[in-house]
Amino acid sequence: MTVVAGQPPAPTIAVTPLRSAAAASRIALGALLLRDLTVLRKHVLEFVLRTLIQPFLLVFVFLYVFPQIGQSVGGGRGSSTFATVLVPGVVGISVMFQGVQSVALQLSQEFGFTREIEDRVQAPCPVWLVAVAKIVAGLIQGLLAALIVFPIASVVHAAGVHAVFNIRWWVVLTLLPLTCVVFSAGGLLLGCVFEPRNIGLMFGFIVLPITFLGGTYYQWTRLAPVKVGGFSWLQILVCINPLVYVNEGLRGAFTNSAHMHFYIVYPVLIGFAVLFLAAGVRAFRRRVLS
Amino acid sequence: MADGIIHTEGLTKVYPGADFKAVDGLDLRVRRGEIFGLLGPNGAGKTTTAGMLTTRVIPTSGTALVGGIDVVAHPALAKQLIGVVSQQNTLDRQLTCWENLYFHGRLFGIGAKESRRAATDLLEQFQLGKWADKSVYALSGGMAQRLMVARSILHRPAVLFMDEPTAGLDPQSRLALWELLGELNRAGQTILLTTHYMEEADQLCHRVAIMDRGRMLALDTPAALKATVGADTIVTVRTVGEPAGLAAHFEREVEGTTRVRPVDGGVELHIARADGVVPRVVAAAERGGFHLADLSVSEPTLETVFINLTGKELRD
Numbered sequence: 048m049t050v051v052a053g054q055p056p057a058p059t060i061a062v063t064p065l066r067s068a069a070a071a072s073r074i075a076l077g078a079l080l081l082r083d084l085t086v087l088r089k090h091v092l093e094f095v096l097r098t099l100i101q102p103f104l105l106v107f108v109f110l111y112v113f114p115q116i117g118q119s120v121g122g123g124r125g126s127s128t129f130a131t132v133l134v135p136g137v138v139g140i141s142v143m144f145q146g147v148q149s150v151a152l153q154l155s156q157e158f159g160f161t162r163e164i165e166d167r168v169q170a171p172c173p174v175w176l177v178a179v180a181k182i183v184a185g186l187i188q189g190l191l192a193a194l195i196v197f198p199i200a201s202v203v204h205a206a207g208v209h210a211v212f213n214i215r216w217w218v219v220l221t222l223l224p225l226t227c228v229v230f231s232a233g234g235l236l237l238g239c240v241f242e243p244r245n246i247g248l249m250f251g252f253i254v255l256p257i258t259f260l261g262g263t264y265y266q267w268t269r270l271a272p273v274k275v276g277g278f279s280w281l282q283i284l285v286c287i288n289p290l291v292y293v294n295e296g297l298r299g300a301f302t303n304s305a306h307m308h309f310y311i312v313y314p315v316l317i318g319f320a321v322l323f324l325a326a327g328v329r330a331f332r333r334r335v336l337s
Numbered sequence: 338m339a340d341g342i343i344h345t346e347g348l349t350k351v352y353p354g355a356d357f358k359a360v361d362g363l364d365l366r367v368r369r370g371e372i373f374g375l376l377g378p379n380g381a382g383k384t385t386t387a388g389m390l391t392t393r394v395i396p397t398s399g400t401a402l403v404g405g406i407d408v409v410a411h412p413a414l415a416k417q418l419i420g421v422v423s424q425q426n427t428l429d430r431q432l433t434c435w436e437n438l439y440f441h442g443r444l445f446g447i448g449a450k451e452s453r454r455a456a457t458d459l460l461e462q463f464q465l466g467k468w469a470d471k472s473v474y475a476l477s478g479g480m481a482q483r484l485m486v487a488r489s490i491l492h493r494p495a496v497l498f499m500d501e502p503t504a505g506l507d508p509q510s511r512l513a514l515w516e517l518l519g520e521l522n523r524a525g526q527t528i529l530l531t532t533h534y535m536e537e538a539d540q541l542c543h544r545v546a547i548m549d550r551g552r553m554l555a556l557d558t559p560a561a562l563k564a565t566v567g568a569d570t571i572v573t574v575r576t577v578g579e580p581a582g583l584a585a586h587f588e589r590e591v592e593g594t595t596r597v598r599p600v601d602g603g604v605e606l607h608i609a610r611a612d613g614v615v616p617r618v619v620a621a622a623e624r625g626g627f628h629l630a631d632l633s634v635s636e637p638t639l640e641t642v643f644i645n646l647t648g649k650e651l652r653d
């Protein structure tokens with residue numbers, strides 16, 4: 048087959064852009080989110096199950112099993128006090144896992160294995176906007192996670208164990224979205240840095256330390272007695288962990304228990320958000336452009 | 338668009354850390370409505386060139402315009418004008434075949450209703466209608482390729498870029514894809530494709546740029562490129578035993594020989610004015626006392642052109 052000389056192009060093919068860069072970008076962002084939400088809707092059951100399993104196990108073991116077998120946690124104080132400390136922490140940790148699962152793992156796959164991202168970056172918008180779309184989709188999933196985890200974490204308790212809540216809505220409504228941004232931007236960074244075959248490393252050296260040393264089970268101030276030569280080294284060390292500020296802040300948002308001051312929580316989390324956003328978008332650009 | 342739908346000047350890429358130019362001073366004009374081929378061996382710089390034109394690779398120097406738009410300065414504008422089919426399968430694994438097309442339409446600003454119609458129509462046109470609601474995992478290599486082509490043209494791009502579109506396809510799927518691209522082109526689609534198959538460049542492309550080591554060595558229609566060989570017949574001769582002296586002998590004895598090239602177990606003769614060439618070659622072999630094991634006659638191909646330009650074969 049030899050193709051004959053080209054005929055005049057059909058009139059429907061435009062040779063100049065139909066839209067300004069700004070208009071095309073806005074439309075593309077909407078479509079990228081529409082796609083992600085469609086996928087979420089298709090897998091809604093899977094989303095709910097994977098979101099709930101970890102928080103459920105946490106509250107089940109600590110607030111249901113432990114009180115019944117007489118295992119004491121929370122420094123020997125009452126189980127209800129511990130529940131009050133734990134429930135906000137469970138919400139924090141769930142939002143963090145959303146960032147890992149719905150952003151980092153997805154992205155790592157798309158980069159390393161399915162190569163889908165190569166098509167996504169041909170969208171008629173700047174490359175950074177494709178990264179931002181991932182973060183926004185992660186943010187939405189983080190908020191949904193918080194929404195379904197909080198009720199579960201508040202009710203799965205042994206008889207007599209009660210978390211005491213005092214919800215400050217202005218904090219909830221600002222701190223939760225900020226938390227979601229921090230962790231989905233963090234997920235973007237991790238997803239760009241770790242190849243699929245190194246995901247085990249990511250869990251071992253980043254996700255697990257953040258979870259265990261994130262102040263989910265205790266208040267930050269209670270780490271002070273962990274000392275070497277009079278120096279509260281652990282309390283200082285965990286200050287590099289964003290989950291600490293999230294959990295402290297959420298304690299202030301949901302309960303009356305002592306927590307880190309909001310004047311520290313908000314600026315530090317905004318700092319982490321900016322840092323992760325900048326580093327994540329940069330890593331994304333480096334992965335897709337050469 | 339007198340300067341062509343694609344226009345590059347001195348387009349050059351040095352990858353970070355590399356000490357050579359992956360693409361070296363490329364000057365290209367691709368016209369509206371043509372199928373333009375970049376032909377070259379592995380590592381010639383074809384993918385890098387396509388990458389720069391599609392905004393994925395940032396040029397080190399030079400300019401590249403698509404539809405008159407500078408792709409480096411205005412990638413978001415340029416991307417509205419291009420469709421891309423890359424070498425890997427980049428279909429969205431979480432979506433069905435139909436959804437892959439639908440969301441692509443939405444991404445490029447085509448309304449919901451129009452995207453739905455276009456997705457359905459294109460699946461039919463590309464004989465994938467049965468697979469509309471199937472996961473893309475269910476597709477064979479050839480079908481996935483067709484779906485990627487369908488996706489890439491859904492937004493009616495001014496130029497369709499295809500990187501090695503038939504690499505890894507079985508011969509039947511390859512022919513089917515050539516047929517399909519020919520049809521799209523007849524409907525007005527401008528296509529730039531890269532390939533290391535000379536048959537593909539020869540049969541499918543209106544014009545071909547031959548590339549090697551980042552440089553463009555020649556650019557013309559396949560027929561004109563082959564005419565540059567200056568010979569109308571290629572005769573490959575293999576002999577029993579050592580072919581020493583064979584090349585010099587034939588060069589002297591066969592009238593019209595423009596070039597002799599040693600090949601495995603024999604020589605390749607490029608011959609102009611090749612009437613009655615087989616008896617003449619046989620007679621020459623007998624005169625020299627060589628025993629012929631095999632003799633084949635063909636026309637010059639783009640491979641011949643490439644060999645003449647670089648001294649090496651297209652496929653290593």
Ligand SMILES: Nc1ncnc2c1ncn2[C@@H]1O[C@H](COP(=O)(O)OP(=O)(O)O)[C@@H](O)[C@H]1O
Pocket residue numbers: 337352353355359377378379380381382383384385386
């Ligand atoms: N991302 C990259 N980083 C560094 N070098 C690269 C990269 N991509 C390609 N190259 C090098 O650039 C040259 C041209 O490669 P490429 O454009 O892929 O050639 P082709 O597509 O013709 O096979 C090769 O030497 C290749 O090794």
Ligand SMILES: [Mg+2]
Pocket residue numbers: 380383384385500501
């Ligand atoms: Mg290539």
